[in-house]
Amino acid sequence: MSSHSSRNETVDLADGVDHQVAMVMDLNKCIGCQTCTIACKTNWTDSGGREYMYWNNVETKPGAGYPKDWEELGGGWDDEGEERTPGELPEQDDYGAPWDFNHEQIMYEGSDEPLRPMDDAADWAPNWDEDEGAGEYPNSYYFYLPRICNHCTHPSCVEACPRSALYKREEDGIVLVDQDRCRGYRYCVEGCPYKKVYYNAMKKKSEKCIFCYPRIEGEGPEGEVRGPACAEDCPPQLRMVGYLDDEDGPIHKLVNEYEVAVRLHPEFRTEPNVYYIPPFAPPTHTQAGESTDEEPPTHTQAGESTDEERIPREYLEELFGPQVHDALDTINRERERVRRGGESELMELLNSDRSEKYRLEVFNEA
Amino acid sequence: MKRNELLLVGVLATLIAGAAVLLPPIAEAQTESGVPVEYVDNTNGLETPTGSGWEEIQTATLPLSSAGADVPSANDVTVEQIQVKAVRTNSQIRIRMSWTDPTRDMSESSVREFDDNVAIQLPADGEEEPPIAMGSPENPVNIWYWSGSGNSEELLAGGPGTTTPVNESTLRTEQAYENGRWHVMFTRPLDPRGDARTTIPREATDLNIAFAVWNGSNMEVAGQKSASQWHRLAVSSGPPPYERFLWVVAGVMIVVTTLLTIEGIRRTGGE
Ligand code: SF4
Ligand code: SF4
Numbered sequence: 001m002s003s004h005s006s007r008n009e010t011v012d013l014a015d016g017v018d019h020q021v022a023m024v025m026d027l028n029k030c031i032g033c034q035t036c037t038i039a040c041k042t043n044w045t046d047s048g049g050r051e052y053m054y055w056n057n058v059e060t061k062p063g064a065g066y067p068k069d070w071e072e073l074g075g076g077w078d079d080e081g082e083e084r085t086p087g088e089l090p091e092q093d094d095y096g097a098p099w100d101f102n103h104e105q106i107m108y109e110g111s112d113e114p115l116r117p118m119d120d121a122a123d124w125a126p127n128w129d130e131d132e133g134a135g136e137y138p139n140s141y142y143f144y145l146p147r148i149c150n151h152c153t154h155p156s157c158v159e160a161c162p163r164s165a166l167y168k169r170e171e172d173g174i175v176l177v178d179q180d181r182c183r184g185y186r187y188c189v190e191g192c193p194y195k196k197v198y199y200n201a202m203k204k205k206s207e208k209c210i211f212c213y214p215r216i217e218g219e220g221p222e223g224e225v226r227g228p229a230c231a232e233d234c235p236p237q238l239r240m241v242g243y244l245d246d247e248d249g250p251i252h253k254l255v256n257e258y259e260v261a262v263r264l265h266p267e268f269r270t271e272p273n274v275y276y277i278p279p280f281a282p283p284t285h286t287q288a289g290e291s292t293d294e295e296p297p298t299h300t301q302a303g304e305s306t307d308e309e310r311i312p313r314e315y316l317e318e319l320f321g322p323q324v325h326d327a328l329d330t331i332n333r334e335r336e337r338v339r340r341g342g343e344s345e346l347m348e349l350l351n352s353d354r355s356e357k358y359r360l361e362v363f364n365e366a
Numbered sequence: 367m368k369r370n371e372l373l374l375v376g377v378l379a380t381l382i383a384g385a386a387v388l389l390p391p392i393a394e395a396q397t398e399s400g401v402p403v404e405y406v407d408n409t410n411g412l413e414t415p416t417g418s419g420w421e422e423i424q425t426a427t428l429p430l431s432s433a434g435a436d437v438p439s440a441n442d443v444t445v446e447q448i449q450v451k452a453v454r455t456n457s458q459i460r461i462r463m464s465w466t467d468p469t470r471d472m473s474e475s476s477v478r479e480f481d482d483n484v485a486i487q488l489p490a491d492g493e494e495e496p497p498i499a500m501g502s503p504e505n506p507v508n509i510w511y512w513s514g515s516g517n518s519e520e521l522l523a524g525g526p527g528t529t530t531p532v533n534e535s536t537l538r539t540e541q542a543y544e545n546g547r548w549h550v551m552f553t554r555p556l557d558p559r560g561d562a563r564t565t566i567p568r569e570a571t572d573l574n575i576a577f578a579v580w581n582g583s584n585m586e587v588a589g590q591k592s593a594s595q596w597h598r599l600a601v602s603s604g605p606p607p608y609e610r611f612l613w614v615v616a617g618v619m620i621v622v623t624t625l626l627t628i629e630g631i632r633r634t635g636g637e
Contacts, residue, residue, distance in 0.1 A: 015555040086438035089585075092476035123577075162437055162588055183529070185588045187437065199477040228396060 007245035010246045011256060012271075013173065014153045018364050020173035020336055021211055022244040022251050023231065024261045025146055026277040026350060029238035030089045032130070034058055036230035036239075040148075043212070044231050049202025052095045055209040056230040056295040058146040059127050062134040065145075066126040067195055070194075076156050076193035076268030080300075084159050087190045092097040116271065132316075135339065143279040145319075147232060147264070150208035150272030151175050157208075160191025165206075172243070173273065174211045175347035193268040216241075216360050240361035244273060249359045250349045251275070258346050259323065260330050266321040278324050278332070280312035285299040401426040401575060403452040403459065405564075405605060406501060409411035412453060415462055422622045423451040430579060433499065435526060435589025445579040445592040447637045448484075449469040454556065454601065461486065462551045463577065472514040476513045480582040483515035483591075484550050487576040488564040488599075490522065495574050500526045508564045512539045512550050514582060517624055520554075522562055526589065532632035567601055569596030575599035 013020050040056035059065040067073075067090040075087030099121040105111035133142025151168075156176050158166045165181035166188055168174070177188070177197070184204035188197040197208045212220070212228035220226040229241035242249040244256075254261040254275070261275035283305050318326045334344040349356075372382040403422050406412070411419020427449050432441040449464040465485050471482045489496050490506040499509035500523040509521040509529055518539035522530040536559050542568045554564040564573070578588040 090479045091478060095477075162435070163529075181589075184474065186477065187588070190438075201475045201477070201479075204474060 007325055011247075011252070012153060012166055013245060016170055017173040018171055019246075020153065020244040020273055021151060021216070022242060022255070022273040022275065023148070023228075024240040024251050024275045024277065025110050026238045026255050027143055027145065027279040028277060029236040030144040031236060032058055032127075032147060033235060034127075035233050035235060036146055039229040039233035040209075044210070045207075049200040049208065050090070050198070051098055053198040053200075053207065054126055055196070056146065056148045057126055058144050060142050061145045061319065062142065063127075063129040063132060066095065066147075067091075068096075068124060070195040070349065071193075071265070073195060075191050075195075077154065079269075081154060082270040086192060087159075087193060089186060089190050090195060091340070093124060095215050096128065099125070110164075110289070135310070139284040139310055143281070143311065144302070145264075145276075146230070146299060147194065147196070148228075148274060148275045149175060149192075149211070150194060150264070150270065151172075151209075151211055153271035154269060155192075155275060156268075157188040157192040157197050158269050160187040161185070164185065166197075167270045169213075170215075172211075173347055174195060174217075175208070176210060177206050177208055179207075193265065193270065194272075225360050226356065227360060232243050233254070237357060240357045243363060246359055249362065250352055251355055251359075253345075253349055257297055258330060258349075260327045262320045262323045262327050264319060266323070273364055276320065278316055278320055278327055279311060280328070280331070284308045284310050369407045376392040384411045395447075399454055400572070400600050401428075401446065401450050403454050403599060403601045405602050406424070406453045406455055407456060407555060407605070409453070412460060413571050415464075415540055415551040417543060420451055420462055422632055423453055425599070426450045426596060430577070430592035430594050433578065433589055433591050433593035435591075436583065438592055439585075440590050442584065443580045443586060443590065444584050448577050448594065450577065450580060454566065455602075456556075456568070458553055458555050459601075460551060460553045462549060463579075464483065464547055464549045465515060466547050467579075467581055468546050469581070469583040470548075473514075474515045474582075476586070480580070480587050482548065482582045483511065483578075485512070485547070485578045487578070489574050490562045490564060492571070492573045495596060496578060497525075498532040498593075500524075500528065505519060508562075510537050510552050510582040511552065512541065512552070514541070518552075520563065531583070532563060550597065568604065569601075571601045572601040573599040576582060 036056050037054055037058055041054065045049070045053045045055060053068060065071065068089065073090060076085055078085050079284060097115040101115060101117055102111065102113060103115070103255055105113060107113060113263045121228065121266045123262040131142055133140055133230055135141045148201065153220040155166070155168065158175065162185065163181050163183060165178045167176060167230070169176060184199065184206065186199050186206060188206050189195070197206050200207050210357065214220060215228060218225045226232055227241040231241050241251050242251045244251060248254055253279070261277055263272045263275060286306060313325065331346070334346045338344050338347050368521050390567050393520065404423055411417045430445055432443045434440055447465065448460065452459065452461045454460070467482060471480065473479055474481050486509070488508045491509050494505050494507035494509050496502055497635050506522055506524040509523055511519045511521055517538050518535070520532045520537045521533055521537040525539060536555050539550060539552045541548065551565055558565050570621040574596045576594050576596050578591045606622040
């Protein structure tokens with residue numbers, strides 16, 4: 001790894017990579033609208049063997065995710081981060097195949113039935129367990145987790161391929177599958193612990209998120225430099241896109257200085273470059289209390305707010321590793337400061353406007 | 367010519383011709399851990415992988431074992447041997463491989479589905495013995511590759527992970543699956559189209575050849591395969607010697623018979 005020194009921190013980049021693209025997603029703002037999913041799909045995966053693929057997906061947590069139970073399928077690296085730990089290929093059905101509908105019966109056989117999926121067709125789909133979450137009423141909880149390929153610093157998908165068909169781009173660390181070299185062996189599909197490489201059975205090749213590289217290279221609409229479509233199209237604009245080693249950018253500050261943006265499943269040791277601001281939720285209630293609109297929130301009658309966090313820390317730690325505690329504590333502290341009328345650079349960063357959110361031209365040669 | 371002499375020539379010619387016809391063909395050389403390539407005038411009976419003509423062709427049975435490549439589950443392989451028969455005509459070589467595989471895997475249409483494959487490896491330069499695992503940059507190999515889901519490919523490789531399809535492949539494949547066995551037939555012109563492709567010689571020559579088989583339902587792919595060591599592909603020369611000898615005898619007989627007839631007519635006419 002090469003190290004770029006910064007004010008207080010060091011940014012680790014993969015060997016032979018000049019800069020590293022990165023994304024920070026603020027999970028507190030995701031409304032689960034799937035606009036990002038559709039933006040990605042219409043750009044890249046709408047046909048040709050890619051129908052089942054969602055390079056960007058948004059799943060409900062706690063939940064089985066996409067593909068189903070992907071967190072149980074292995075892949076990634078051992079504890080030392082040296083040996084790859086082979087994973088399993090998902091079952092095709094666990095991605096959620098497009099359903100068959102009774103079009104034939106209605107349109108050609110004169111059936112009066114309403115249009116509906118054929119028997120047994122509708123038993124799984126991406127985000128099938130939408131909004132189920134966990135916990136007991138009135139303290140149930142869930143949140144949305146948007147996922148793309150993490151363009152990892154230590155990508156096990158790259159290591160897994162015996163043909164070196166996957167590689168990290170030198171200029172920005174984007175991980176790509178060389179379609180000429182790929183022979184559809186699927187070691188990368190098995191090797192990625194996030195299951196973010198997909199097998200295209202029509203092409204007999206593997207395919208994955210390309211971080212919309214034509215857009216960040218200025219080949220997008222109107223020839224402008226644009227962020228990835230999933231980020232630009234997000235209604236609440238919860239994604240920041242830039243370079244991890246851009247020391248003046250918000251991503252560097254959130255990840256390396258404040259350490260409030262954390263990696264999903266750091267224990268897989270692929271060193272993702274998509275980071276998450278972990279989710280907060282209102283504290284639990286003692287009984288069936290309702291919160292009022294007063295600030296700070298209070299609860300009517302029997303329902304009283306407790307100190308207990310609604311989304312259990314243990315669960316967040318399972319997802320984001322032990323660093324999530326410090327991240328949440330820091331955000332809490334800064335939020336309190338603002339509540340008391342103080343100033344917080346961190347809170348401003350998290351609420352920054354669009355111009356700060358996409359810093360993609362900082363390393364362009366003049 | 368004296369009448370006695372004429373008779374003698376006739377008798378001798380008849381004897382020689384008779385002996386040549388009646389003597390058993392010169393026994394084919396038995397190849398040890400090799401694959402004999404028999405010469406045939408034409409491919410009658412050998413048009414399909416299960417054509418009756420193949421019964422007449424010698425079989426080489428070769429053991430297979432894990433190729434031991436650097437991929438997960440490399441040693442989890444299922445096919446233990448392969449039967450190989452080979453013929454050539456004046457223009458093409460035809461190799462038929464048969465092996466037992468209880469599952470017929472012909473599709474790769476979903477993420478956990480793998481098809482059955484078989485491949486032949488030959489040195490790009492026929493006289494060489496490249497490293498068995500896909501050759502090396504200095505000493506590349508040709509791979510003739512069949513996949514159950516419908517492709518056949520000619521590939522060039524210079525070491526593991528380097529296989530690259532050649533342009534304008536001239537390899538043809540045909541397969542049949544019967545009674546739990548695959549029979550796959552490769553046909554390629556003796557002369558290669560393009561550089562770095564193996565030439566199959568027309569004179570008697572030994573080339574190195576190796577085989578590999580993948581069982582799709584065991585999710586065998588890439589380096590997870592049953593492979594052979596190098597074996598000798600014993601290419602035989604043109605029409606076999608005894609056949610040429612027969613033609614010589616026949617030629618002599620025609621000349622002698624013609625001479626005898628002319629002489630006979632001349633004598634009859636002269637008396
Ligand atoms: S998320 Fe998976 S596919 Fe993407 S770079 Fe990391 S290991 Fe590779
Ligand atoms: S577009 Fe934004 S808000 Fe909507 S699901 Fe995607 S990340 Fe969440």
